[in-house]
Amino acid sequence: MLTDNAQLALHGALWELDQDIAVFAKDEPLLVATVLAYAEQLMEKVKLRAASAPRLEAFTGANYRVGADDFPISGFEPARKARGSALVMTFRKPSEVVGNHIAKYQAMRLAKMLMAYDFMRRLNPFAELGGFIFTFMGDGKPGTGKTTLIQMMAGLLNDYCKVANYPFRYANLSIDNVDSYQGKSGQNAKAFINNVMDPAVIGFGTVDDIDQVAGKRGDRQSSAGQQEITAVLMEAFAGANTVVRGNCTFGMFSNYPENVDDALRQRAGARFLVDGPQSREDYIDILALLLGKNHSIPLGEHELYAAQEIKRAVAASFEGHSVPHEDGLKAVWAEVEARVGPLDTLAKLGTYLKAIQEADERFTGRAIKNITDAVKVRAMDFELPDEWMEVPELFLFKGYDEKKAMISDLRRPITVEMVVQEINRYADSEFRYADKSDEVAIENMVRDFGRQEEAKRRYLEGKG
Ligand SMILES: Nc1ncnc2c1ncn2[C@@H]1O[C@H](COP(=O)(O)OP(=O)(O)OP(=O)(O)O)[C@@H](O)[C@H]1O
Ligand SMILES: [Mg+2]
Structure with a gap:
């Protein structure tokens, strides 16, 4: 990750993405997966870098949201549009x-x-x-x-x-x-x-x-x-x-x-x-x-x-x-x-x-x-x-x-x-x-002893 300036950071990220696409994106479904995986990795890396960088309060202290896309920005937390899961289960009142x-x-x-x-x-x-x-x-x-x-x-x-x-x-x-x-x-x-x-x-x-x-x-x-x-x-x-x-x-x-x-x-x-x-x-x-x-x-x-x-x-x-x-x-x-x-x-x-x-x-x-x-x-x-x-x-x-x-x-x-x-x-x-x-534990042992006793009794009875 290049962080010298915004322009360079963007170019760096796009260059990396381009490399990944060339290597992994053999077809359409793989392209989507590649881009998603890369984005996740990038967010993770940015967050890691931020953890040790000083003077970020002005950015992390406020919360932003891009209204049109319902896209929240709060500090370096990775964000994406979240979907719930459709539930297939019995509900009870x-x-x-x-x-x-x-x-x-x-x-x-x-x-x-x-x-x-x-x-x-x-x-x-x-x-x-x-x-x-x-x-x-x-x-x-x-x-x-x-x-x-x-x-x-x-x-x-x-x-x-x-x-x-x-x-x-x-x-x-x-x-x-x-x-x-x-x-x-x-x-x-x-x-x-x-x-x-x-x-x-x-x-x-x-x-x-x-x-x-x-x-x-x-x-x-x-x-x-x-x-x-x-x-x-x-x-x-x-x-x-x-x-x-x-x-x-x-x-x-x-x-x-x-x-x-x-x-x-x-x-x-x-x-x-x-x-x-x-x-x-x-x-x-x-x-x-x-x-x-x-x-x-x-x-x-x-x-x-x-x-x-x-x-x-x-x-x-x-x-x-x-x-x-x-x-x-x-x-x-x-x-x-x-x-x-x-x-x-x-x-x-x-x-x-x-x-x-x-x-x-x-x-x-x-x-x-x-x-x-x-x-x-x-x-x-x-x-x-x-x-x-x-x-x-x-x-x-x-x-x-x-x-x-x-x-x-x-x-x-x-x-x-x-x-x-x-x-x-x-x-x-x-x-x-x-x-x-x-x-x-004690009950189990007691039961085992009881079984052994009973088994022994029946065994001896059978013989006698
Ligand atoms: N307190 C309760 N109120 C209403 N129904 C109950 C109650 N307890 C048990 N039942 C009935 O008994 C069935 C079994 O209950 P449930 O599956 O909730 O038990 P559990 O505590 O999860 O048992 P386990 O420990 O074996 O998983 C349920 O389908 C429900 O109809
Ligand atoms: Mg249960």
Whole structure:
């Protein structure tokens, strides 16, 4: 790249392109591919050069857009007209998800939050103010509605984006992306990340059944491909180069979160327990829902879907975390409370955190970061009005600063209850994974011993 002056830079670039075309462009389709590949390479190189060049603020500090071509220029970020992907998947409405109150509520809010992204500024006010969920993890037993939840969130985003005419991209990283060729799995994962993070689109990336796709480091059972994927995801979710613009979010889902690498799991900023239908009411609701309409069986004494009313259910779920649920954490809580009384100051809350860390060494700085992020999410815990999504002029199409001000107005102050609940919610989930990890291994061994005993008994019986 020649950078002596603009003229020379242009000539240099065109000369290179000409060389490439001569070598690679044997026919029309190859010509297009060659030009595109060259343009991408050039943008990459310019960006690299810019990274070490001084006095660029005047250029990088402002955002431009060529209106006629809808072509944004913000610093040295590569830009091209982005297209969303046409989605072929089943969408679910929120009313078709039974139970999973917190997960469902957060997913619905997150979908709206993503829409606040400003394409001009390439930033989301939620990402700036705090309270944006960049990565989250949903865990729960098989068949509790994890995939259903993905279908719901993708459906919401697809609808909102259609109204606002924003490009929307959904991608899932699946077991198909684990390849036995060295380096290919990592490349697949990288492509998945880049596709979703493209600042010119609203993106939603999922890794359904992540325990199958990513491996645990040091685990003999995980393949090289899985390890590559783990490394790429770790870097993308919280590496040195991660920029959270708030245009996309990543959800990881699993039945076996204890099989996911600790460091990767902790990169999930938010945790949702996806435990599916729980109460008697839930079971009646899901039966009625899935049975469909082609019957005349009376409903009986029951108010259909009342238990799914989201505000009520969520408030109850959050309050449920005012005390811990897992046995390990309960013990810590009791000990700390006996020692310092109710947790109503930062000092006492900090004492609780330290006590948790003594019980579970994985409770590091990142855990505290995740908890405070979750608390900030709660402070942002207001519904963006539905009308804002339906009539884009009301909010979506306003300028960045105006959007930010509108959001700030809705913010609630952080309370000590929120902090306690979020500590418990996070720590419970870590204890849940830890307890399970050991428990699963022990249970398996017990079952094996049992089988051996039984086999021996039958064998001896047969002989005798
Ligand atoms: N909470 C729920 N609300 C509504 N339907 C549900 C719920 N949970 C499960 N179902 C029904 O059961 C089927 C299986 O659910 P889903 O595929 O979402 O489970 P999953 O948690 O992804 O399971 P797995 O861990 O095995 O992938 C769905 O097609 C849906 O009809
Ligand atoms: Mg599933």
